[in-house]
Amino acid sequence: MSEEKKIVGFEAPIYFKYSYTAGGATTLFLKKLVEGRIVGQRCPVCQGVYVPPRGSCPRDGVATEEEVEVAHTGTVESFTINYIPIPDGAVDPPFVSANIVLDGADLSFMHLISGIPHNQVRIGMRVKALWKPQDEWKPSMTNILYFEPLDEPDIDIDTLWDKYKNA
């Protein structure tokens, strides 16, 4: 007598196609990246500058319409050393990803840190964007290869975080 074969699963794949709409703010940001510029938006109420812009300020629930170009330099707010490979294999582990606040912005975003031994990366460290060659620019965050150290004194962490309290 053969043993009853149990069904433990079945495949029901789901595929959907979407025509994704980035929205006004993200479209602006991506277009400016093609020009090698980093552009955010300012909240008319709290005056906070969002980079990348989302089109609205979640704190005040209003549209952010004023465009603000920010510097390509910034400060490391936090970082991690990653030992796990990422799906597209664009970067070999270990690599450093960091939350970076650009000068002129009030919100950090994530990018890579390189050009420095991993054990020397620190919170408050000053960094600047290293861009790909101009002929490779497209509407993508990958136009910036990574952020590399800037020869400037570190920013005191409390000063950095005061920004949030005051904003």
Added chain:
Amino acid sequence: MSLILILILFGINTKMRKVGVVGYEQTPMLRDAGAQNEVELIMSVVHKVLKNLNITQRDIDFTCSGSCDYLQGVSFAFVDGLNAVSAVPPIKESHVEMDAAWALYEAWLKIQSGQAEIALVYGFGKSSPGEIREILSLQLDPYYMSPLWPDSVSIAALQARLLLEKGIVTEEEMACVVQESRRNALNNPNAQLSGDFSLDDLISEPYFVSPLKKHDCSPITDGASVMVIASEEKAKELHKCPAYINGFDHRIETGQIGMRDLTISTSVEISAKELNLDSKNIQVAELHAPFSHQQLILKKALNLSDNVVINQSGGPLAGNIVMTAGLDRIGAIFQQLQFNSIHCGLAHATSGPCLQQNMLVLLEDS
């Protein structure tokens, strides 16, 4: 078990708080809202409703939204929606992966339980970017039905075929529903589809998914809506003519469409009895029927007389913002109650295939 307990508790404590609708706004219903994203759509109506009531998000005790992440194809898209309201410092907030009419139900319960006095409810949906007919297949039974990908229009067509073959409705009656919807929609500035069409013209249109013609199906629509409700005391402060929610009933039938009679709506019949609708002088009704034949099923289940004006806004056939089309029915009744001659209206919201879930909301001006 806990559900039974809740029902008993409600049975004992029959003293319900009176809650009124005090504000409602809807974006224009568009086939394609283009580059406007969901947050931008929601923000436009939230700002308008708060401004009209002369309040801010700080006056809102509870915020609840209804939406479906599959429409955007983005996980946790509903959290992004919160960027449209002022949610910092943190607010009390919730979400239902349902039509915003169910978000209203949650907000209403919050006020009933004394945890809120004023609540804001919003719903949003852009159906244009994705494949809405196929996306709706995901609400079906995941083992037996979803893998076959029966789309929403095909399933509704099965129901329409049953009605026609059994002689319960005629194609002419279905065309009448469409004709009336298009005509009523001429007075609705937000409507997507409107116009004056002859019955002959409608009947001679080709089949889309037989026996349904394209005009028997609600259109693909982008948009957002918002509603503010409040306890009686607050409602009187905020609005000169609130629409009081004097009845709320929600029932669910089996999701297996082969296991129920698709030509009737048992859940609506029970709800109508529960709300004692036959004793009410209902003047206007807004029925969430995404397909013309479903309006005929609902009218019968509700035992509505021919004097009742159905879907004065044009209803879902004139524009169907998936995930807020149910709330829009309630909003439309709120707007109709602003006229001195209208005192009592009924709103209906549905969810699932072939009117699987139904909610009735009885609204009165006192």
